Amino acid sequence: MTIIMIILGMSFVTMLPRVIPAFVVEKLQFRPWINQWLSAIPYAALGALIFPGILSVVPDQPFIGIIGGIIAIILALFGLNVVLVVIGAILTVFLLTL
Template sequence: MIVIIIIGMSLVTMIPRIIPAFVVEKLQFKPWVNRWLGAIPYAALGALIFPGILWVVPNEPIIGIIGGLVAIILASLGLNVVFAVIGAITTVFLLTM
């Protein structure tokens, strides 16, 4: 019985993740929709990281804010999210030395 429940839960989880991969390839979005979808990783990154920016160095929130500004500048230049994060981490590291 447990095996059937585990298989059922895996199918219920897997199907909604696989279907969009096949459907999205066939859809043609308008340019503004593509721009909006392209901005989602940066928006999610900002929502997850912003609280940590203010507390990266206790009692010195300006260091985190400067690191966040570096990330914003790198992201606005069109760099990959990974490079924006690495730039912010490097900036904070150099400011705390």
């Protein structure tokens, strides 16, 4: 019984900070520059997650990952679907490692 209460308590404490902003942020009005800054956070987080992986695709040859990342950027600038951008980058890295 104690374990169930601990699990329920931990799930509530974890869920609470995730649910509250969904209701509170909707009612707040921010200045335009704050909205612009907040909208850039997902891209910054995504870049922080992807960039180390680009450099460590082939540990001895980081330029292969960099070339794959550049190809992905070029394909994205052409407005291709995200799936096609990822496939293009993967195919580039695969061909360079042969």
